[in-house]
Amino acid sequence: MDVEYDHLSIGSTVESFNSSTTRYRIIDQLGHGSFGHVLKVSSLAGQEVFAMKVMSTTGQHRNTPMKTIFQSEASKLMQLEGHEHIIELRDTVVLPKINRACMIMDLATEGDLESVFRRIPKNQHEALSKLVAHEMTEALQYIHSKNIVHRDIKPDNILAFLAGTERNPRYLFKLADFGIAGEIDDDKEIDWPELHHQPMSGRAFRHYRAPETYPRGTGIHTRYFEAKADVYSLGVVLAQIHNNTILSSREPSLPITPAHANSLVKHMLEKDPARRASALACKRFLWVQEGATVILLKATNTSGGNGEISNSMKRLSIEH
Structure with a gap:
């Protein structure tokens, strides 16, 4: 019996907005949010498997039309296409009869950063830190060069894929979920409430926020998000890896070991954004440079199975 999600049945097909000859078959549901679902689909032509993010x-x-939110995220992903460490928008699907639009994206077969962190042995956490520091710094430096800020850096949005060979598959990370991304120096007042509930996408957003991005008094943040706020958020992620407290609500503690990891993270967590390292400056740190040569092979303990994929893909759904 077919199961329906937003009137889309498992086994049914949808047509690409860009080509009437390209169709995708819906295989399964990966996750759901207040605004839609993430479905697993396969292309009819090449039998490739993708994630399809469905939005109203x-x-x-928050006074922004849902259609605008969809168009904004899709537009930013198109601007960033081709980068090894940014999730790629493969295609779009528009379903006017049911008021839905969809993004076809790479499927994170290995879950997210939290999944990998919990799967690998603790003695590989330093290698993981180096790899994430290098690959995510590359991603941030690239999006910032395109005048884009992510605004939601956290383990949920760092998705894990496999590269290398079939015999020796290695982890590769990609930055995902640009649902609340914006332009650098976007001269607008932004309503950023304290967010005690789940924010637009993912979990624990408030624990990764740079100090200067918190609302003051009225709840209206007049100092727009800047690129260095993304750097601070990544610094929290790295500190949590070293403190063995990934996705923890606790303040990341310093110093961490080894010393040149601590030097990097200390500059990333500088409370004054004027003194905080930029993504470009982070690339000069030894910890980031060493990450370019790290090969972290896929862990053999994969007890998480498809649940890891489902959890990470679920977080691609925009939440209230």
Whole structure:
């Protein structure tokens, strides 16, 4: 019996917005949020498997039309296409009869950073830190060069893929979920409430926020998000890897070991954004440079199975 998600049945097909000859078959549901679902689909032509993020094109979120949110995320992903460490928008699907629009994206077969962190032995956490520091710094430096800020850096949005050979598969990370991304120096007042509930996408957003991005008094943050806020968030992620407290609500503690990891993270967690390292400056640190040569092979303990994929893909759904 077919199961329906947003009137999309498992086994049914949808047509690409860009080519009437390209179709995708819905295989399964990966996750769901207040605004839609993430479905697992396969292309009819090449039998490739993808994640399809389904969003409503009606209604609003915080005074922004849902159609605008979809168009903004898709537009930013198109601007960033081709980078090894940024999830790629493969295609779009528009379903006007049910007021839905979809993004076809790479499927994170290995879950997210948290999945990998919990799967690998503790003695490989330093290698993981180096790899994430290098690959995510590359991603941030690239998006910042395109005048884009992510605004939601956390382990949920660092997705894990496999590269290398079939015999020796290695982890490769990609930055995902640009649902609340914006332009650098976007001269607008932004409503950023304290977010005690789940924010637009993922979990524990508030624990990764740079100090200067918190609302003051009225709840209206007049100092726009800047690129260095992304750097601070990545610094929290790295500190948590070293403190063995990934996705913890506790303040990341310093110093961490070894010393040149601590030097990098200390500059990333500088509370004054004027003194905080930029993504480009982070690339000069030894810890980041060493990450370019790290090969972290896939862990043999894969007890998480498809659940890891489902959890990470679920976080691609925009939440209230």
